[in-house]
Amino acid sequence: MDWRTLIASQPALARIPPQLRILAERREIDAGETLFRIGDRVQSVFSVISGEVRLIRRDRNGTEVILQRSHGGFFAEASLGNKTYHCDVVATKKGAVLRFPAKAFRAALDEDANFRDAWMTHLAREVRKLRAQCERLSLHNAADRIVHYIESEGTNGAITLNQSRKDWATELGLTHEALYRALRRLQADGTLYIDGDLVAIAQTN
Amino acid sequence: MDWRTLIASQPALARIPPQLRILAERREIDAGETLFRIGDRVQSVFSVISGEVRLIRRDRNGTEVILQRSHGGFFAEASLGNKTYHCDVVATKKGAVLRFPAKAFRAALDEDANFRDAWMTHLAREVRKLRAQCERLSLHNAADRIVHYIESEGTNGAITLNQSRKDWATELGLTHEALYRALRRLQADGTLYIDGDLVAIAQTN
DNA sequence: CGTACTTTTGAATCGCATCAAATCTGGTGG
DNA sequence: CCACCAGATTTGATGCGATTCAAAAGTACG
Known part of the structure; x- marks a missing residue:
């Protein structure tokens, strides 16, 4: 840094x-x-x-x-x-x-x-x-935690990660495998747009 | 009070x-x-x-x-x-x-x-x-969270709850059913001593 | 007493942790 | 510039534990 x-x-x-x-x-x-x-x-x-x-x-x-x-x-x-x-x-x-x-x-x-x-x-x-x-960690599934993270730590529904996904997983209270898979799912179903360290919530117009 | x-x-x-x-x-x-x-x-x-x-x-x-x-x-x-x-x-x-x-x-x-x-x-x-x-909520299972709670919020491995178990469950990031069952298990295997609102970690001498 | 809420147990399901292993990547030294 | 290594990323298979839905029993309170 x-x-x-x-x-x-x-x-x-x-x-x-x-x-x-x-x-x-x-x-x-x-x-x-x-x-x-x-x-x-x-x-x-x-x-x-x-x-x-x-x-x-x-x-x-x-x-x-x-x-x-x-x-x-x-x-x-x-x-x-x-x-x-x-x-x-x-x-x-x-x-x-x-x-x-x-x-x-x-x-x-x-x-x-x-x-x-x-x-x-x-x-x-x-x-x-x-x-x-604490609020985020109280959520019972990976997808909700990810979205919550982007919404509260990012700006306008988007965030540029400044850490490895493995570290992000730890911060989210997940294993890194669970995070990878959840990101994949969210990307596949169109909830998230992901490009490298940029993760954004797709707009539902 | x-x-x-x-x-x-x-x-x-x-x-x-x-x-x-x-x-x-x-x-x-x-x-x-x-x-x-x-x-x-x-x-x-x-x-x-x-x-x-x-x-x-x-x-x-x-x-x-x-x-x-x-x-x-x-x-x-x-x-x-x-x-x-x-x-x-x-x-x-x-x-x-x-x-x-x-x-x-x-x-x-x-x-x-x-x-x-x-x-x-x-x-x-x-x-x-x-x-x-936050640390507690990062733990991946109910038993660990319960023990962590008693250790960090209680005194000498014991705590007198000042809230319903349902509320406690919410604070622990669990459903109340999960908390009841975990308490039951911990009591059964001798890890915890439970009497009403008193919950204590059994001493392993 | 009746009502609302908590406590407790049951059964089914699903998601995550776990273990495993194969790639990919960045950085280091030869 | 390449070989190599450590760590990150990614995918797979499996089992467990928590959620969820459901319902009964217990309890507090007006």
């Missing part, structure tokens, strides 16, 4: 005040690297520049549970109000993150009304986005 | 500054009453005192999807940054809500650092909760 796309997807990044921005450190991460673990003190706020990180937790059986996948922008923002992290964070791809000292981040939120506004907007947007996803 | 419990579950309520608190209006609501609809202008911030409200949306088939259930504390907080609501809100039980003028609410957030802090913590908590639900 380039810087422009990153800013566009995370307006709060653009409104970081200068005194906080100069404190940011870029950190390269390798696939498999752990950024922090459950119980670690929250001393930093992170933002993904490239690659992918995952917030994970293990249940009592040791099964891994993914809490959040982030390809760009802040992650574990919800931990800013906490003393310690409530999940592990590992990188799944080689990439880079931006690290802001938590103390300075809080201070900036306190002093800069503009930045604070952007941050609260960011949190509110995150809430809405998550609610939309 | 009494006032003490309410405050405990919603620290932001306790930190509402006096000048905002005196502007609050109590409003009685009946079961089935609609507080606002999609597209209505956001002119108030609400908090549940007693009873229950739901944020709902209907898909193209008319199936109801619950976006949020609130038994106490703020709801539709994410709309504070918006001009209009993105969902319907209806009361499912007789009760009461507290209404704050949105403008005064925003002003209070701007002026009172203590209140603002509580509010951001509140938003962050909501984000964490939603992430957990």
Whole structure:
């Protein structure tokens, strides 16, 4: 993800005040690297520049549970109000993150009304986005989830995917096979128009 | 829910500054009453005192999807940054809500650092909760969702349900029949201990 | 008491997960 | 520039589990 796309997807990044921005450190991460673990003190706020990180937790059986996948922008923002992290964070791809000292981040939120506004907007947007996803995952079949996704994440009934279909399938709560087949069906029966990464809902005139 | 419990579950309520608190209006609501609809202008911030409200949306088939259930504390907080609501809100039980003028609410957030802090913590908590639900809905079978629910919403592997099983099923993204059967199976094979509204994960010593 | 809703069970069906395997693709190094 | 490899894409076959439709029993409430 380039810087422009990153800013566009995370307006709060653009409104970081200068005194906080100069404190940011870029950190390269390798696939498999752990950024922090459950119980670690929250001393930093992170933002993904490239690659992918995952917030994970293990249940009592040791099964891994993914809490959040982030390809760009802040992650574990919800931990800013906490003393310690409530999940592990590992990188799944080689990439880079931006690290802001938590103390300075809080201070900036306190002093800069503009930045604070952007941050609260960011949190509110995150809430809405998550609610939309919950709504989507509550749908009982693949076709409905796909259409819902295009309608809520795309524009005018069309979307240009910025991820592999396999990843899209995971986001939709489906196996990749199920997604492929559903797309095929929807294309065959004329519900969807598909061309590479462009997926559009066909107009029923 | 009494006032003490309410405050405990919603620290932001306790930190509402006096000048905002005196502007609050109590409003009685009946079961089935609609507080606002999609597209209505956001002119108030609400908090549940007693009873229950739901944020709902209907898909193209008319199936109801619950976006949020609130038994106490703020709801539709994410709309504070918006001009209009993105969902319907209806009361499912007789009760009461507290209404704050949105403008005064925003002003209070701007002026009172203590209140603002509580509010951001509140938003962050909501984000964490939603992430957990998305994660749960991504699980491909009923048993896993049930266990995940108890582990993330309950305490020490046990939970006392505060809703009907039918409603619980909806929250888990299942039909009620599927939930009943899954509970039965889990009880039969010794995974769960169930007694009325108490559902606990049996200890494997 | 009667009504509406929840809880519970049954049977049939369908869609998705799962396992398997064959292509296709982009990227890497020789 | 080609060979190669890892991962993504695609198709197939199978079984299971959830949905769906149906209906009975239980429960709350006025």
